[in-house]
Amino acid sequence: MTPQLLFSVFSFILGAVVGSFLNVCICRMPRDESVVSPPSHCPGCGYRIRWYDNIPLVSYLLLRGRCRGCREKISPRYPLVELLNALLSLALFLRFGPTLAFAVLFLFCSALVVITFIDLEHQIIPDEISLPGIVLGFIFSFFLRGHGWLNSLLGILLGGGSLLLVAYGYQLVTGKEGMGGGDIKLLAMMGAFLGWKSIPFIIFVSSLAGSVIGVSLMLIQKKDSKLAIPFGPYLALGALLYVFYGPRLISWYLTLGGLQG
Structure with a gap:
């Protein structure tokens, strides 16, 4: 794998991981809630989301878009934000490279x-x-x-x-x-x-x-x-x-x- 491809993959993953945190901000900030605590949980049943259920993009597909605890549907906004931020991160890297501007x-x-x-x-x-x-x-x-x-x-x-x-x-x-x-x-x-x-x-x-x-x-x-x-x-x-x-x-x-x- 070439350094360019390696950095491209890294930038995509970075964008998706940060996108997962952005979902927390989108959900909690309008309600004046902390984006740090409590840990991520299902808004319906309160089930505390484990790390393996919180892998950007992947977990949503494995869970088939449903909470492991109550089986309620997870909003498609979550993978959408993760994918959008991942693509933006990749596009910025391809445009500016590994620089401060990026x-x-x-x-x-x-x-x-x-x-x-x-x-x-x-x-x-x-x-x-x-x-x-x-x-x-x-x-x-x-x-x-x-x-x-x-x-x-x-x-x-x-x-x-x-x-x-x-x-x-x-x-x-x-x-x-x-x-x-x-x-x-x-x-x-x-x-x-x-x-x-x-x-x-x-x-x-x-x-x-x-x-x-x-x-x-x-x-x-x-x-x-x-x-x-x-x-x-x-x-x-x-x-x-x-x-x-x-x-x-x-x-x-x-x-x-x-x-x-």
Whole structure:
């Protein structure tokens, strides 16, 4: 087995193992419960999950998606989160290799996974993730080559400030709150990790995806514009696209604009 393949396998396993912990965060954080104690257990019967029943992806298949204690179905979200985080970890390794950038962005993407699933289910974005994320993103900027603390600081200000202005403007015009503070802090965290140049890209992609998917859901469900749709997952989508393709897509767009001009 070549070193490249060995590290690729390791990155996939690492992502799956961390994904198992992310499931604990997704389940407990909205209920203000500790993510450390008590140990993992079935929410239905309280059966304490043994280590051999807690192997990422594998245990779900061996148990056929059911609790060993009460035989109740295990939510498919658990293997989905583990697989998603494993694939993100592998993709980051193939993109950045065994570098500090890989470690930092793996932490960032794992946080986005937790935020996405919590926001989809509960329509909240935990401050316990976004606020420390802003601080960590700024600290890491001192050590990442080509990033820089000023780029990160401007990202925080532009990310948080832009959505704050949008939220204030919407409330001023309509008299209603249209965007939660969680989205504002989340975009500030994204700016801290990815820099200020990522913010216009993330806002454009998330707004476009949110409009298309949101309108489609309203038509399917036959609901009006008052249907509450969490914006955090769309911001996460925009951030992930920027991590892997953002600079190239921006360069392509600018080149295309130059050719047309």
